[in-house]
Amino acid sequence: MNRELMSYKGIKLILALISVITMIQSICIVFQAKWLSDIISSLFAGHSLSSVSHQIIYFAMAFTARYALSLLIKRRAYRFAQKTGTRLREQMMAKLFQLGPAFVRREGTGNLVTLVLEGISQVKTFIELILPRMSSMGITPVVILAVVFIENRTSGVILLVTMPILIVFMILLGLAAQKKMDLQWSAYQTLSNHFVDSLRGIETLKFLGLSKKHGTSIKRVSEKYRTMTMGTLRLAFLSSFALDFFTMLSVATVAVMLGLQLINGEIFLNSALMILILAPEYFLPVRELGADYHATLNGKEAAEAIQSIIDVPIEQKKKNLFSLSKWDENSELTLNKVSVFREEEGKMSLNCINLSVKGFKKVGIIGESGAGKSTLIDILSGFMTPSEGEIKLSENEHSLTSLTHEAWRKHITYIPQTPYIFSQSVLDNVRFYKPNASVAEVEKALEQAGLAELVEGFPDGIKEQIGNGGRMMSGGQEQRIALARAFLCQRPIILLDEPTAHLDIETEYELKETMMSLFNHKLVFFATHRLHWMKQMDYIIVLNQGKIIEEGTLDNLLNKKGEFHKLIQSQLEGLE
Amino acid sequence: MKEWFVDYIRRYWRRFIVILIVSLLAVLCGAALMYTSGYLISKAALRPENVLMIYVPIVAVRTFGIGRAVIQYIARLISHDATLRILSEMRIQLYKRLEPRALLIRSKVRTGNILGLLSDDIEHLQDVYLRTIFPSIVALSVYFIVIFSIGWFSLSFALIMAIYLFVLIILFPIISLWMTKKKSQKINRQRNHLYQNLTDAVLGVTDMMISGRSHEFIHQHEKEENEITKVTSTLHSMSRLREFMSQGIIGLIVVSMIVWSSGMVNTHQIPGTLIAAFVLVVFTLSEIFIPVSESIEKISQYQTSLKRLVETSHFETEESKNELDHIMNPDKVTIRLDHVYFRYDNESEWTIHDLNLSIKQGEKIALIGRSGAGKSSLIKLIYGALKPEKGLLTLNGIPATHFGEKMSDFVSVLNQTPYLFDTTIRNNIRLGDQLASEDEIKRAAKRAKLDEYIDSLPLGYQSVVDEMGENFSGGQRQRLALARVLLQNTSIVLMDEPTVGLDPSTEKDLLDTMFEAMKGKTLIWVTHHLVGADKMDKVIFIEDGKIEMQGHHRELMSKNERYRRLYQLDVPYQL
Structure with missing residues (x-):
């Protein structure tokens, strides 16, 4: 049982329902065994077939009822799994579009897409399997054991003793296999990734003249992978071996004990037969659980991963605290001591940024990579909430903690590098x-x-x-x-993050004309390391290591011969 | 189909037979356990005078009980071993299939992650054996064994059983395969569509947020998911119903077995002790027969994987087999292009149009032009990965396409995005020359100016590249690739925009390091802007596959208005 599972809406109700059905089903199993053993022992005693025709009909009914109920359980579990899966998916996707590009970059597009599509269906499989398994594991063996005890104490003891032994062995061996896996985990990962790594790097291998030779390396690694996997499997399969072994041994022991008791006349044939028929049924839930264990494992992991995304905290903003009906000449935006901490300790992507813009203006943001240009653009676009500091926006009386709001995004255009x-x-x-x-x-x-x-x-x-x-x-x-x-x-507001860094110079030049016509009468934030754009900017901010180290108009900065001038010089350096 | 499937069965048939026999034994042991148990207690119920009378069945019951577990364990191990063997062979087969065309895969297949997909496909195919072929054949064998054993007692009853079981292991699987095939194909199609749309939405997440269309997207996505759910729900309820009906047939078999065996006992054809034995066996056999439908149903899932793998055969084309047989001096290579024409297919425009060029050993050339001007194609032509349609491209008089594998002894390549393998820094550098000593590796790192950074890492040269993730910047990746190329030590180096996307100072540092490390080598450098062009012996400006202008930087600056304008734009002169 796990935490995620129990937190799903409606889980208690569905578990209760399934448990009730499982209870009835267990009773059917008992009666099915009883009538079958009655039939066989009557026939064995030499009675005619017609004398047991009633029992045959009863047996058929119990048998049918048992599987009809199992159909019902599966249907219930399936529906619940579908409903829960849909809800999880909706929550996760909504969260995804709230968390934005920084989150996507960190988690990886492929990962997220796989989690939404594959992950959800794995969770569904998990729920669908685990609900019936849990209830049949908890109910059926108990009912059967009680009946066996009533019929024959010795057999009951054998069954009772075997179950814990079986489970302990299964868990111990499973843990041993897991430990071995963990010990070799990194080697294991490398080996299993080796092939896809080779395929992705095939071009590089070709250029290095290694591609032909690498075929043998794939062979060698694959063989190593096989031996290693087999080593783990030998241990991992032992756990299901233990399951099989104790089940079979227990059934065999029960059969032998019953035989001996029959000889001594301590039990009747119909009781003995019934116990013999019930013995495998007693172990069936555990065996099913063991067989589905790996299928449920993926789902469990996916469930945790999905829940962790849904649980990422997001600042809840009250709607009335943010308003922006229009941006015009008189609108004003002010950043006050805005900082962004990175996850690693002590590092800051932005350090105490103060910035104020009014009306329509073209603001150039310049600096080397890692200076914080993109982070600043992310803050201004409302993709990211600063760790510290406040933001003031005309129309809003109170200062804001971030611009991550639809009312702000409605006014902006964002153009990234690609x-x-x-x-x-x-x-x-x-x-x-x-x-x-x-x-x-x-x-x-x-x-x-x-x-x-x-x-x-x-x-x-x-x-x-x-x-x-x-x-x-x-x-x-x-x-x-x-x-x-x-x-x-x-x-009215346009934000650009290195829009031309990857373009050839002529294309960039042609684009520039188009862009300048777009920038007319707008508020523009333009982050770039291409200095020639600065000529067209009204105001320039120079960033270095997350701080604004210089700001002003182009003429201002050129006359000052400060940091901006240094930046130009360093780019000219070494050129004629 | 043949090469990815039949061939393996042909090669591994001995192993397969062993696996099948062992799996069959495991099943039979299970059945025998219930059979002898039933027999044992019936016999005991006759109250023989002596326990010894039932001694044999007692031993048999225990043996079968333990045997079943042990044999099952062995069967699982050997079947997994065989599939892992097949997996490793399939990997090699796929690799060999892709390797000759390695340099052209990217332009041929647009879908980004095709290589990852193919690798997954192979893993899917191993399930064919474990989950479909082995269990089905075992079930079929049990089927025949059951029919023959009953036939021993009664032909007519054997016939009835044959029909019942036929429904279970032949009719139901075929019907469900037939009924699910179309539906699961439809699901696959829809899922692919969802996959594409979702990837689109996640990659375009900023646009989604700014346009405020994310709610609309989620709504649309859920609508499509609902359609899929509808189909899967029908599939599920079909399989539930099928299982219920299968159990019904098992129930029918049990009742028939009771009726038949009581008749046999009445006519004294079999002893009464066998009624229980026969009836109990039926239950164990149901575990073998019922899952067959599900195994067979899976076939439609493998087909997509198989289809994609079969499609890789399109990659295979004639490779220039005539390997280099002349001995040429690798230290002094002259590249000559003589009226070279190239295009990707017969209808399109020329990508390279009547190009003439001669590059002597040690010359440094910058190739400049817009994207799509033919720069990268030219690099591939020089490497011999592409073949000129007309004209001649030679290295020391030998056509570039004749070099084959040997090309890497003469020419090395630095790409836009160098691929770093998921292994240590040392191993990544060593790929340049596998015989390189520790010293040589360190020297190469030093020349690439990466030594200080590597030494600062806790694990030094033993650091694994992939785990460093973000800490390894674009510039550092390029430097690592540079160290690799330096170790490869060829006389010609082709660089295809290695500094794209780096900021100006990183770019300048990297270029300085590169130029310094490549003294004496021929350098052909594709670039999209002009920083560093002055360090080259010659700048060649390519447009529409033709040389638009060429000459030394100084010469072009003084004579060519267009070049001057571009240079001024690129370098912050006017500021």
């Missing part, structure tokens, strides 16, 4: 922020972003599929799609 292109048409990509925009509006935006000619040349024009699986676009063209989005929405 804008994401969805696997949709050009049309839907451009109107992503404004899904109800007309084709004519999108065409105008494309024209403004300098994409009209390119898109007209596509076989399907504006309906051409782009993104993953569609037509490939160059970095510059992807950036233009992002610009077209911005042109279409005309939101």
